Amino acid sequence: MRVAKDLVAASATPIVLGILAEGESYGYAILKRIHELSGGELDWTEGLLYPLLHRLERLGYVESSWQAVTGERRRKYYSITGAGRAELAEQRRQWETVVDTLKGIWLGPGGEQRIGIPPAHLA
Amino acid sequence: MATKGPDELEAQFEQWRGYVRRRRELAATDVEELEDHLRGSVAELTGLGLRPDEAFLVAVKRMGSLDELSREFAREHSERLWKQLVLSGGADTSAVARSRQDILVMLICATGAALSVKVPELFGQHIVSGPDETAAFYARNFALFGLPWLAAFLAWRRRARPAVIGALVGLFVAGAVAANVYRLADDSQSVVLTAVHLPIALWVVVGLAYVADEWRTSRRRMDFVRFSGEWFIYLVLMGLGGGVLMAFTVAIFNAIGIDQGDFVGGWLLPCGFMAAVVVAGWLVEVKQGVIENIAPVLTRLFTPLFAAVMLAFLVALLWTNHALDRNMLIIFNLLLVVVLGLLLYAISARDPLAPPGLFDRLQFGLVVSALLIDARVLVEITGRIGEWGTTPNRAAALGENLVLLVNLAWSAWLLLGLLRRRAPFVRLEHWQTAYLPVYALWATVVVVVFPPVFAYA
Numbered sequence A: 001m002r003v004a005k006d007l008v009a010a011s012a013t014p015i016v017l018g019i020l021a022e023g024e025s026y027g028y029a030i031l032k033r034i035h036e037l038s039g040g041e042l043d044w045t046e047g048l049l050y051p052l053l054h055r056l057e058r059l060g061y062v063e064s065s066w067q068a069v070t071g072e073r074r075r076k077y078y079s080i081t082g083a084g085r086a087e088l089a090e091q092r093r094q095w096e097t098v099v100d101t102l103k104g105i106w107l108g109p110g111g112e113q114r115i116g117i118p119p120a121h122l123a
Numbered sequence B: 001m002a003t004k005g006p007d008e009l010e011a012q013f014e015q016w017r018g019y020v021r022r023r024r025e026l027a028a029t030d031v032e033e034l035e036d037h038l039r040g041s042v043a044e045l046t047g048l049g050l051r052p053d054e055a056f057l058v059a060v061k062r063m064g065s066l067d068e069l070s071r072e073f074a075r076e077h078s079e080r081l082w083k084q085l086v087l088s089g090g091a092d093t094s095a096v097a098r099s100r101q102d103i104l105v106m107l108i109c110a111t112g113a114a115l116s117v118k119v120p121e122l123f124g125q126h127i128v129s130g131p132d133e134t135a136a137f138y139a140r141n142f143a144l145f146g147l148p149w150l151a152a153f154l155a156w157r158r159r160a161r162p163a164v165i166g167a168l169v170g171l172f173v174a175g176a177v178a179a180n181v182y183r184l185a186d187d188s189q190s191v192v193l194t195a196v197h198l199p200i201a202l203w204v205v206v207g208l209a210y211v212a213d214e215w216r217t218s219r220r221r222m223d224f225v226r227f228s229g230e231w232f233i234y235l236v237l238m239g240l241g242g243g244v245l246m247a248f249t250v251a252i253f254n255a256i257g258i259d260q261g262d263f264v265g266g267w268l269l270p271c272g273f274m275a276a277v278v279v280a281g282w283l284v285e286v287k288q289g290v291i292e293n294i295a296p297v298l299t300r301l302f303t304p305l306f307a308a309v310m311l312a313f314l315v316a317l318l319w320t321n322h323a324l325d326r327n328m329l330i331i332f333n334l335l336l337v338v339v340l341g342l343l344l345y346a347i348s349a350r351d352p353l354a355p356p357g358l359f360d361r362l363q364f365g366l367v368v369s370a371l372l373i374d375a376r377v378l379v380e381i382t383g384r385i386g387e388w389g390t391t392p393n394r395a396a397a398l399g400e401n402l403v404l405l406v407n408l409a410w411s412a413w414l415l416l417g418l419l420r421r422r423a424p425f426v427r428l429e430h431w432q433t434a435y436l437p438v439y440a441l442w443a444t445v446v447v448v449v450f451p452p453v454f455a456y457a
Helices: A005-021 A027-037 A046-059 A082-107 B004-021 B028-047 B052-063 B066-076 B093-116 B132-141 B143-158 B162-180 B189-214 B218-255 B261-287 B295-320 B326-349 B358-388 B392-419 B425-448
Strands: A062-068 A074-080
Touching (some): A005 A027, A005 A074, A046 A062, A046 B028, A074 B028, B004 B028, B093 B143, B132 B162, B132 B189, B162 B189, B189 B218, B189 B425, B218 B261, B218 B295, B218 B326, B218 B425, B326 B392, B392 B425
């Protein structure tokens, strides 16, 4: 099962900010981490990640710095800022509301499952 | 194979970089970041046992189509699609140093032009509230304040040889002498004629500064034609901005009871205009290639419209057979100038190798109808001049008409050849560029020869 494009796009910002909250990182590593965390079900492309990182940087949620890696090459590292953490907390609050609402609907008042979704995904 | 692998991989990365850099949406740092990503991907795949070249192919494939990637970047960085005029900063240091020097020299030349227009005031020629004599002085000389500075800027940019610089100085001095040597009455026709024709002659001198050493080549002359069109458009645009500035200056100072009329008329307008002459030239030079040229676009837009109007006029002229006003020759001269301009800018933007198309036919129609109208006008007016005698104005107007008529008649012939695939397009281009000195020559004749011939009338 693949997650729909709209949903991937909507969850992109909190996911990236959440990963950067763990510590500074760079594009390829962020993408790998997302892949790992979602078990390969979130279909992220470079075309989604890099423009998003640039937008978050423009908005002041992340900061970037070029750091030397092997030889003459350098790599662009991103780290979360204070404003980024605040935004992440806000997004998390909103997502929890959405998830709680969905849980309420799907699990019903009696706790009986009305729609066949594996409970693991809702936990 | 093992030793060849890394080199081959680097070559592939090199190729990929070259390919991706052509995308305007992707900045150099984006390409670097994406390359780092690609390298991460390749390293992971080779770790899984793939050969480097295979890993590279798979990694590139995973990145997805470049079109899609660019589109996503463009959504975030839409400003990159609007090419900006970079005044300073940027990656290429030598180019930046060059453009800084350009700006510095441009500022010197623009300031020089702005100040030169005020120099005559030191000798009592006040622009504001001066007598007729002053007005006539500025009318005769106004081209001499801005154009030498524009030529100086261009000569500096071209690193012109001393011989070219000498020729430029000589020609501008000759222009200054020609404008002031005759004792013309302030209300004489010759003053007006000099005011109109000296700028034309001096513009061709600016052209010499533009083409510098390559003044014989048709291509460079055509570049100057393009330059002229774009320069004019920038000047008009700056004029619009300047008009707004002046209107506000007067209005807001009036609101607090201070009259700024003299400052605007005596400083802002003349100095601003002369500086704009240089700044427009600089803009065309640095903006070359940054934006599409606008003159050919306007040409494409207006050629069909002008052709339609001229055909309608031709029909009306033959239908009504109305008598023409003898003083209207100047209007028909201007019409020919517009037609010639449309022709020239269409030529300047046309692919020389393209086969004749609908637009060439339209243009042929435009030129032929202009010629027919003008022939009709000319017959009537020469008759009347014979009747009423010549004045400097009539002689100049008649001469211009002939100069333009010859150009357009031969252009029509060459266009016909092009449409019938008998003559290559390049002949039309060569004809136009070879004809450029004729305008200068005629303008010089009007400025230098006319006053004595017509007894300084």
